Amino acid sequence: MASNEIESIADQTAEIQRQLNVAQIDMDKRHQAERISLDQRRTALAAQLGQAHSDHLAAQELVLDREGRMASSAGPPTFGRFISSALRGRASGVASY
Amino acid sequence: MAKLQSFPSGFQYQEAVQHPDRCFSDSDLRSASFERMTMGLPKMISGNFASVFPMTSASGHKYAVKCFTRRVSHQMQRYERISARLSTLKPWWATDFQYLPQGIQVEASLYPILRMNWVNGCTPTYWISQHTNRPATIMKLAHCFDEMVHDLSNSGLAHGDLQAGNLLVTDDGQLHLVDYDGMYVPGLDGLPPDEVGHPDYQPPSRSQNDYGPAMDRFSAWLISLSLKILAAAPELWDQLNPAHDEYLLLDRHDFLDLNSSSRLSTLCSHQDMEVRRLAQVTRQILSLPPAAIPALAVPSPSPGRTTAASPTTAPGGIPGWIRSHITEHAGSPVEPEAQEPARHGQRHDRWLTWLVRVLIALPLIAFAGASDWRLGLAIFFTVVFLVTMALWLLYRRDPLTKGYTELARARRKAVSGARQISGRISSVQREIAGAERAEERLVDRHTKEQVSLTTDFDRGGRWHRMRSSRSLTRPLRYSDS
Numbered sequence: 281m282a283s284n285e286i287e288s289i290a291d292q293t294a295e296i297q298r299q300l301n302v303a304q305i306d307m308d309k310r311h312q313a314e315r316i317s318l319d320q321r322r323t324a325l326a327a328q329l330g331q332a333h334s335d336h337l338a339a340q341e342l343v344l345d346r347e348g349r350m351a352s353s354a355g356p357p358t359f360g361r362f363i364s365s366a367l368r369g370r371a372s373g374v375a376s377y
Numbered sequence: 378m379a380k381l382q383s384f385p386s387g388f389q390y391q392e393a394v395q396h397p398d399r400c401f402s403d404s405d406l407r408s409a410s411f412e413r414m415t416m417g418l419p420k421m422i423s424g425n426f427a428s429v430f431p432m433t434s435a436s437g438h439k440y441a442v443k444c445f446t447r448r449v450s451h452q453m454q455r456y457e458r459i460s461a462r463l464s465t466l467k468p469w470w471a472t473d474f475q476y477l478p479q480g481i482q483v484e485a486s487l488y489p490i491l492r493m494n495w496v497n498g499c500t501p502t503y504w505i506s507q508h509t510n511r512p513a514t515i516m517k518l519a520h521c522f523d524e525m526v527h528d529l530s531n532s533g534l535a536h537g538d539l540q541a542g543n544l545l546v547t548d549d550g551q552l553h554l555v556d557y558d559g560m561y562v563p564g565l566d567g568l569p570p571d572e573v574g575h576p577d578y579q580p581p582s583r584s585q586n587d588y589g590p591a592m593d594r595f596s597a598w599l600i601s602l603s604l605k606i607l608a609a610a611p612e613l614w615d616q617l618n619p620a621h622d623e624y625l626l627l628d629r630h631d632f633l634d635l636n637s638s639s640r641l642s643t644l645c646s647h648q649d650m651e652v653r654r655l656a657q658v659t660r661q662i663l664s665l666p667p668a669a670i671p672a673l674a675v676p677s678p679s680p681g682r683t684t685a686a687s688p689t690t691a692p693g694g695i696p697g698w699i700r701s702h703i704t705e706h707a708g709s710p711v712e713p714e715a716q717e718p719a720r721h722g723q724r725h726d727r728w729l730t731w732l733v734r735v736l737i738a739l740p741l742i743a744f745a746g747a748s749d750w751r752l753g754l755a756i757f758f759t760v761v762f763l764v765t766m767a768l769w770l771l772y773r774r775d776p777l778t779k780g781y782t783e784l785a786r787a788r789r790k791a792v793s794g795a796r797q798i799s800g801r802i803s804s805v806q807r808e809i810a811g812a813e814r815a816e817e818r819l820v821d822r823h824t825k826e827q828v829s830l831t832t833d834f835d836r837g838g839r840w841h842r843m844r845s846s847r848s849l850t851r852p853l854r855y856s857d858s
Contacts, residue, residue, distance in 0.1 A: 330669025346788035
């Protein structure tokens, strides 16, 4: 009778072990799925960040370009300078205007 | 058959190469002579995976014979595909080569070799040391490099180990790219090489998983920006690389922590505005995750070439490379209008000058024509007001004013766009930080679940052991009684 009981307990232990293994595998699968979805999100965000940085560089360069062009002119064309250059003759005024 | 498990050392190859007629299978190499070192032994250039021997054939053709000292995965397959692709494309920067699977015999075994055409040139580090007094030439080299990277990228190729040691500058300032061991060509996906590039030119996280057409971006930006910085301030070469080592201006230690990099700080605080600007771009690019690094900005051929000669800034105050970079996407809707006033102004010079003069004279004429001085004064101010209005209109409608206003508006728009993108970057960075926190929580939860499951198992085990021990003691009692 004792050996029967031992066998039954061993069977139960094996069964529990099997159930635990199944649970472990299920849990691993679930964890992996969760990780994959998070990894995908991070990859997408990294790509977005890259694109944003690229756009930012382009925008900064655009600003520099516009500032450079503005700096290359003698200054903002004021009303006074317009009148003065027009009175002096437009051709000579263009350069300084 | 070749013994492919272990490869001879450089010295074993050196010994074999002393007898080209016996060791080489290729007829051209059998009759070739080797360059000698002082001891009379064949000259050998040793690398990480191979040793290279300069050889000259009987017809005077010079080769570099590469003998492998380590096994390289899928070597033959890789070289066949690379060779096929390069033969089709025939890029200007490439060197002809031939992979010979049983090219050399060393101690009764055959080993593969790579027979490459010899390129007369020097590495960029040596070349820069010789050209620090010629910044315009350094800028030309930078543009040549940009074009090479553009060509690689356009062809769907990536070198995998862009670094000073794999670039050769010829006497005419042209660049050649050598060592295609780690190259990516379409069709080689999933067959990464064993190497991940020189650490002074690669992101710290570079791994074989990065193998693909975008793997050169980090090193391409690094080399391009370094050359442009050197063109703007050549004295930085001796300051930041006094031993003229293999790196250019920044090395692997700087990449580990850009914020505490003394070299990058030197660049960012340099007195030259151009250097500071380029250093900022360098910081921005190198701090990006490798997958997020954009492709290298490439100068458009003709204007780029024209401005390339200028090491500092183009007349408009914009460095040539940036100007050329923005021509593609930024366009210049304002530029024709901004130039138009000059032509327009010349055309209307005469009439505008006279119109303004007449308008200004009008109040005086009106005042002079009035019989009563009070009436004259009233007419004078009225006419002054009207003339001012007319002049103001002329001023506002002037092409030069319109061009400048448009330019100012475009600048404001660009600034606002840059701000918006900064906001977007911050928002994405916050999201990334959130994702990182979520990942930490997830890992934490997974660990707890794992521990909990193990604990359950332990409890189950203890319970069964307890049950089992009880069941064992019971029969003993029966027998005792």
